[in-house]
Amino acid sequence: MKLNNKYLMLLALLVVLVALPxxxxxxxxxxxxxxxxxxxxxxxxxxxxxxxxxxxxxxxAAFWAIGAYTTAYITTTLGLSFWISLPLSILVAGxxxxxxxxxxxxLQGPYLAMATIGIGEITHQVLINWTSFSxxxxxxxxxxxxxxxxxxxxxxxxxxxxxLLFLVLVYSIxxxxxxxxxxxxxxxxxxNENAARAVGVNSTKVKxxxxxxxxxxxxLAGALYAPWVNYISPENFTFAExxxxxxxxMMGGMGSIxxxxxxxxxxxxxxxxxxxxxxxxxxxxALIIILVIVFFPKGIIxxxxxxxxxxxxxxxxxxxxxxxxxxxxxxxxxxxxxxVLKAEGITKKFGGLTAVNQVNLQVGVGEIRALIGPNxxxxxxxxxxLAGWYExxxxxFTLENNNITKLPIYKRSxxxxxxxxxxxxxxxxxxxxxxxxxxxNEKNKREKxxxxxxxxxxxxxxxxxxxxxxxxxxxxxxQRSVEIARALALYPKILLLDEPAxxxxxxxxxxxxxxxxxxxxxxxxxxxxxxxxxxxxxIADFITVLNQGQILAEGTPLDISKHEDVIKAYLGxxxxxxxx
Amino acid sequence: xxxxxxIAGLAMGSIYALVAMGFTLxxxxxxxxxxxxxxxxxxxxxxGYTFYSIVGLPLVLSIxxxxxxSFLLGALFERLALNPLKNAPEMSLxxxxxxxxxxxxxxxxxxxxPDTLPFDTFSxxxxxxxxxxxxxxxxxxxxxxxxxxxxxxxYFFQYTQFGKALRATSMDRQTASAMGINxxxxxLLAIAISSTFGxxxxxxxxxxxxxxxxxGVMIGLKAFIASVIGGLNHIYGALIGGxxxxxxxxxxxxxxxxAYKDIVAFVILxxxxxxxxSGILGKKAINKV
Numbered sequence: 111m112k113l114n115n116k117y118l119m120l121l122a123l124l125v126v127l128v129a130l131p132x133x134x135x136x137x138x139x140x141x142x143x144x145x146x147x148x149x150x151x152x153x154x155x156x157x158x159x160x161x162x163x164x165x166x167x168x169x170x171a172a173f174w175a176i177g178a179y180t181t182a183y184i185t186t187t188l189g190l191s192f193w194i195s196l197p198l199s200i201l202v203a204g205x206x207x208x209x210x211x212x213x214x215x216x217l218q219g220p221y222l223a224m225a226t227i228g229i230g231e232i233t234h235q236v237l238i239n240w241t242s243f244s245x246x247x248x249x250x251x252x253x254x255x256x257x258x259x260x261x262x263x264x265x266x267x268x269x270x271x272x273x274l275l276f277l278v279l280v281y282s283i284x285x286x287x288x289x290x291x292x293x294x295x296x297x298x299x300x301x302n303e304n305a306a307r308a309v310g311v312n313s314t315k316v317k318x319x320x321x322x323x324x325x326x327x328x329x330l331a332g333a334l335y336a337p338w339v340n341y342i343s344p345e346n347f348t349f350a351e352x353x354x355x356x357x358x359x360m361m362g363g364m365g366s367i368x369x370x371x372x373x374x375x376x377x378x379x380x381x382x383x384x385x386x387x388x389x390x391x392x393x394x395x396a397l398i399i400i401l402v403i404v405f406f407p408k409g410i411i412x413x414x415x416x417x418x419x420x421x422x423x424x425x426x427x428x429x430x431x432x433x434x435x436x437x438x439x440x441x442x443x444x445x446x447x448x449x450v451l452k453a454e455g456i457t458k459k460f461g462g463l464t465a466v467n468q469v470n471l472q473v474g475v476g477e478i479r480a481l482i483g484p485n486x487x488x489x490x491x492x493x494x495x496l497a498g499w500y501e502x503x504x505x506x507f508t509l510e511n512n513n514i515t516k517l518p519i520y521k522r523s524x525x526x527x528x529x530x531x532x533x534x535x536x537x538x539x540x541x542x543x544x545x546x547x548x549x550x551n552e553k554n555k556r557e558k559x560x561x562x563x564x565x566x567x568x569x570x571x572x573x574x575x576x577x578x579x580x581x582x583x584x585x586x587x588x589q590r591s592v593e594i595a596r597a598l599a600l601y602p603k604i605l606l607l608d609e610p611a612x613x614x615x616x617x618x619x620x621x622x623x624x625x626x627x628x629x630x631x632x633x634x635x636x637x638x639x640x641x642x643x644x645x646x647x648x649i650a651d652f653i654t655v656l657n658q659g660q661i662l663a664e665g666t667p668l669d670i671s672k673h674e675d676v677i678k679a680y681l682g683x684x685x686x687x688x689x690x
Numbered sequence: 691x692x693x694x695x696x697i698a699g700l701a702m703g704s705i706y707a708l709v710a711m712g713f714t715l716x717x718x719x720x721x722x723x724x725x726x727x728x729x730x731x732x733x734x735x736x737x738g739y740t741f742y743s744i745v746g747l748p749l750v751l752s753i754x755x756x757x758x759x760s761f762l763l764g765a766l767f768e769r770l771a772l773n774p775l776k777n778a779p780e781m782s783l784x785x786x787x788x789x790x791x792x793x794x795x796x797x798x799x800x801x802x803x804p805d806t807l808p809f810d811t812f813s814x815x816x817x818x819x820x821x822x823x824x825x826x827x828x829x830x831x832x833x834x835x836x837x838x839x840x841x842x843x844x845y846f847f848q849y850t851q852f853g854k855a856l857r858a859t860s861m862d863r864q865t866a867s868a869m870g871i872n873x874x875x876x877x878l879l880a881i882a883i884s885s886t887f888g889x890x891x892x893x894x895x896x897x898x899x900x901x902x903x904x905x906g907v908m909i910g911l912k913a914f915i916a917s918v919i920g921g922l923n924h925i926y927g928a929l930i931g932g933x934x935x936x937x938x939x940x941x942x943x944x945x946x947x948x949a950y951k952d953i954v955a956f957v958i959l960x961x962x963x964x965x966x967x968s969g970i971l972g973k974k975a976i977n978k979v
Contacts, residue, residue, distance in 0.1 A: 166781060213964040220723050220784070221963055224918060227911055228956035239949050349907070353788055360785055389800065396793035403782045403789070404774050 131270045140266040144338070146371075146378050147273045148331050151280050153358045153370040155327030158284050160356065161364035162293065163320045164300030165215065169226030170355050172233035173203045173325040175347035177332020182250040182342055183243055192256045196333045203329020204322045211318035218303050222321070230349050237344040249343025256337045269338050276334060277371075280327055285367050287323070289422050291551050291560070294540075296320050298548040300365070301537035308497070308535070309549035309596055310523040357399050363411030372410050424543060425558060427565040427574065448475045450603055450635050451496075456505035458488075458495050465491040467659040469505075473604070473652075478626065478636045480646040482670075483656035484680050489639045490532065492656070493606050496637075497529045498522040509603065526603035530593040530610060538582040542573055542592050545581055549599035564599065571595045571625060587618045594625065598634075605629060607638040611645050623649050647671065655680065693823045695944045696937070701829035703936020704836035708891035709913030710920070710928035711840070712884025717922050718860035719880040721780070725787040726767065727888055728910015729794040734760040734889020735896045735905065736798055739809055749812055756893050757886050764885025768878045776874075791910070798903040809896035832894045839890060840929065843883075847925070856880060860925075908952065915959045921969025930970055 134140050156170050177199040184195035206229075214225040237244040244250065256263040256272065263272045287293050298306040299313045307313050336342050354377065362373020380398065384391040406412060453471040457464065466488040473479050481489045494500045496507060498519040507515045514522055523529075528549075537545050546564040555563075568574045571591050576584065581592055590610060597605055607626075611619050619642065626649055630636055640646050646653065647667045655662045655676050663673045670676055709731050716724045737759040741752035771786050812831050817824045847853040858866040859876035867873045892906070899905060913928075916935045920927025935955055943951040962969065 160781075164781075166784065210960075213960050217963065217967050220780070221967070223723065223784070224914065225960055225963055228915070228959045231911065232953050232956045235950065235953050353792070356785065356788070360781075364781070390796075392792055392796040393800065396789045396796065399789040400771060400786055400793070403778070403786050404771075407778055407782050 131267050137266050144266055144269050144273060146375050147277050148335050150371045150374045151277055151331040152328050152355055153374045154280055154284050154367055155324040156355050157359045157370045159321050159324040161359055162288055163296040163317060165317055166223040167226045168223050168352050169230035170328050171347040171351035172230040173207060173328035174332045175233055176203045177329030178336040178342050179244055181333040182253050182336045186250055186253050192337060199329045199333035200326045204326030207325025208318055208322040211321040215317040216314045230352055234344055251341050253336050253340045273334055294548050298537045301539055302535050305535035307519045308523055308529055310520050310600055312520045361402060361409055363409030366411050369409055369411035424561050450475045450510055452508040454506045456495055457503045458491055458500055459503050465659050469661055473635055476630055476633045478630050478649050478651045480650035480653045481639045482646055487656040488659040489656050490608060493608055493639055497527055497606060523600055528597035528600040528602035529606040530597055530608055532608045534589050534593055536581045536589060536592060541578050542581055543577040545592055545596050546599045549596045567595050567598050604635045609640055611640055611642040619645055695940050697825050697829050699937035699940030701832040702940060703933035704832050705891045705895050706913050706916045706936050707929045707932025708836055708887045709909060710916035710932045712887040713914050713917040714922060714925050714928040715880050715884045719877050722783050726791040728906030729791040730885045731888035731892040731909055732906035733763055733794055735892030735901045736802055738893035739807055739901045753893050756889055760889025761882045761886045764882035765878055768881040795903050807901040809901050811897040828897050835894055912955045915955045918959060919962050919969055921971040924971040927969050927971040
C-alpha cells in the first residue's frame with residue numbers, strides 16, 4: 111500500500127505540473143514560473159556544494175553566465191545548433207569549476223567563498239572587456255530560440271515544458287548523488303572534514319568533483335536561459351545574483367534537494383510581491399533573510415516536523431555467515447611475533463619546541479600497546495604523526511614493509527591505520543549506521559552488502575539497536591563506541607585510541623576494556639594513549655613511557671610499575687599498587 | 691610618473707589596509723568573514739558627508755562624528771544580527787553579514803538618494819609639486835591619517851588592558867573567557883572598532899571617489915582580499931596586504947591597462963590561496979584535532 115501511495119503522489123504531481131501552464135495563461139506569470147524553473151536548476155546545483163558538502167559558493171552567477179555566453183556565442187556568432195552548444199556550455203562551466211576547486215578546495219574554511227567572489231568578478235570584467243566574444247557591456251542580442259527538428263521553443267508555454275524536463279533530470283541526478291556513497295562522503299565532509307579524512311575520504315577530491323558537478327549544472331541553466339530570453343548582458347550575472355541563489359537555498363533549507371525548489375519559489379514570489387513597494391523592496395528582502403536565518407535557521411523545509419521528513423531508508427539487518435565482524439582480516443594470531451609497525455627516529459618540532467624527539471618504536475601483530483607519560487610528553491603528538499595529521503621533521507614509519515611516512519591522511523587510513531579522537535569527532539547529523547557507512551566505502555561492493563557489513567560492525571561493538579539514531583542524540587559513552595565502530599569499518603591493521611576512557615565511569619571503562627580485548631582477538635593491533643592507569647596496566651601487553659618527547663622506558667606493565675624513573679616522572683605510588 | 695604612481699598606490703593601499711584591518715580583527719575574534727565590511731565603510735562616508743556638507747561642521751569634527759557613528763553602527767550590528775546567532779553555524783552568520791550589507795546599501799539609498807554626492811577635498815590645494823612631481827594632496831592626507839590611526843590602534847592593542855583582553859579573545863575565545871574576560875563585550879568591541887576603521891577609510895577616500903550607496907561593494911571585496919594576502923591570522927597582515935594590493939593595482943593600471951585593474955586583485959587572491967594560503971605573514975597552519 112505504501113508503494114501505491116508513493117505512485118499516487120507522483121501521479122498527482124505530474125497532473126499538476128502538466129495542468130499548470132493551461133491554468134496560468136497570463137504570459138507574465140508563466141514567465142515567472144519559467145524563471146523559477148531555471149533558477150531552481152541553479153539552486154539545486156548550488157545546494158549540492160553548499161548545503162550538502164558545506165562549501166559556500168558566492169560566485170554561481172559566473173558559472174551561469176559562462177553557460178549562457180557559451181551558448182550565445184555558439185548559436186549566434188557561429189550560427190551553430192543549440193544541441194552543440196548545450197553540452198559545451200555544461201562542459202566549460204564544469205571544467206572552470208574544477209580548476210577553481212583545484213586552486214582552493216585543498217583548504218578547509220571559507221576559502222571557496224572568497225575565491226568564488228573573485229571568479230564572479232573576473233568573469234564580469236572579462237565579459238565587459240572581451241568584446242569579440244561577449245559583445246561587451248551591451249551584451250549579445252538576437253540569440254536564436256531552441257529548435258527540436260524544426261519545432262521552435264518560442265513561447266513561454268513551450269519553454270515551460272522544455273525546461274521542466276531539464277529540471278526533472280537535474281533533480282533526479284542530484285537526488286541520486288546525495289543518496290549514494292559519494293553523497294554520504296560529501297555530507298561527512300560538511301559535518302566534520304577532519305573525521306571524514308580520518309576514515310579514508312579523499313575530501314579534497316570529493317569537494318572538487320561536487321563543485322564541478324554544481325558548476326556544470328549552473329552552466330546548463332545558462333544554456334537554457336540565453337535562447338529563452340534572446341538577449342544577455344553582463345548585468346544579468348552579478349554578485350547580487352550569486353547572493354540571490356544562496357538566499358534561495360537558505361530559505362528553502364540547506365542540504366535538501368527539494369528544498370531548493372521551495373526556496374526558489376518563495377524568493378521569486380517574494381520579490382514579485384515586493385515589486386509594489388519598489389523602493390523598499392531590497393530593504394524588506396534583506397530583513398526577511400536576516401529574520402529567517404535567526405528564527406528559522408533550517409529554512410522552510412525545517413519547519414516541517416522531523417517525523418514527516420524521512421531520510422534514506424536502509425534495509426534491515428540480516429545475520430549472515432559468521433556474524434561478529436567476520437570479515438576482519440583473517441585471524442592473524444599465529445603471526446603474533448611479526449612486526450606490524452615500525453617507527454624509526456620520529457621527530458616533530460613546533461617552532462623551537464621538539465615535541466617528539468627521535469622516537470623508535472616497534473609494535474607486533476595483535477598487540478595492545480599503551481603509550482603513557484605526563485601531559486606534554488608527546489604521546490598525542492606521536493599519535494598524530496603516525497596517523498598523518500602532522501608532517502614530521504624526521505624519521506620513517508613502516509607499516510608491514512610499506513613506507514607510509516609521506517601518505518596523506520585518507521590514504522593512511524585506507525592502508526590500515528584507523529583512529530579515534532581525544533575530543534570525539536562524529537558526523538553529528540548522520541545516523542550511527544551512516545557514520546559507519548562513510549568509513550566502510552569499498553569500491554567494488556554493492557550498497558546492500560555494505561549496509562550488512564556495517565550492521566555486523568555495530569553488532570560487534572554493541573550498538574546494533576542504535577543503528578538508526580542520530581549520533582548527536584546519543585549519550586557520551588555511546589558516541590565513543592560509534593567512533594570505534596567507525597574506525598573498525600576501515601578493517602584496520604592498527605587501531606589508534608586517543609584517550610578512549612576519558613570521562614567514562616567504571617562500568618563503561620570495563621566495557622571498553624572488554625571491547626579492546628575482542629578487537630585484539632581479531633588480530634588487530636591496538637595502540638592506546640591513556641591516563642587511566644587501571645585500564646593501561648590491565649590491558650596493555652607492552653607499555654612505552656614517553657617523557658619530554660623521548661622514550662623513558664619500555665616494558666611489560668609489571669616492569670614499568672617497578673621502573674624507578676617512571677615512578678619518579680609520572681606514575682607515583684598509586685599506580686604501582688594497582689598492579690600488585 | 692613612477693613616484694606619482696607610488697604615492698597613489700600607497701594611498702589606495704592605505705584605504706584597503708584600514709578596511710582590511712577591520713576584516714582581520716573580526717575574523718580573528720569570531721572566525722567570521724564579514725561581508726558587510728564594505729558597506730560599513732560606505733556608511734562612514736555617508737556620516738562624514740552629512741556632518742561636513744549638510745550640517746556644515748568643521749572637517750575634523752565631522753570626521754570624529756563620523757567615526758563615533760560608525761562605532762555605534764558596528765555595535766548595533768553585533769547586538770542585533772550577530773549576537774543572536776552566537777551558537778549558529780558559520781554559514782548562517784556569514785549570510786547575515788551579506789544580508790546586512792544589502793540592508794545598509796538600500797537604507798543609504800533611501801536616506802541619501804542613489805546619486806553620487808560630492809565631498810569637498812580636505813585641503814583647498816588640490817596638488818602639491820615636489821621636485822617636479824605633482825602629487826594629489828588627498829593622497830598624502832590619506833597616508834598620514836592611516837599611519838596615525840594604525841599607530842593609535844597599535845598602542846591600544848598592545849599596551850592597554852582592553853587591548854590585551856581583545857588580543858586574548860582573538861587568540862582563543864574559550865581560554866580568554868576562562869580568564870574572566872567578557873568575551874561577548876570584546877567581540878562587540880572588535881566589530882565596533884572594525885566598523886570605525888571602515889568608516890574612517892570611507893571618509894578619507896570620499897573626496898577622491900565621492901560618496902554613493904554602492905561605493906563599498908568593490909572596496910569591501912578588495913579589502914578582504916588584502917586580508918587574505920597578508921594572512922587572516924595576523925592583524926598587521928592586513929596592513930601589508932592592503933599596501934601590496936594598492937600598489938599592484940596602481941602599477942597595473944598605470945603601466946599595462948586600466949581595463950583590467952579590477953581583475954588584478956582577484957587573480958592575486960586565487961594564486962595566494964593555492965600557493966600561500968596562510969598569507970604573507972601567516973605561518974603554515976597546523977590542523978589541530
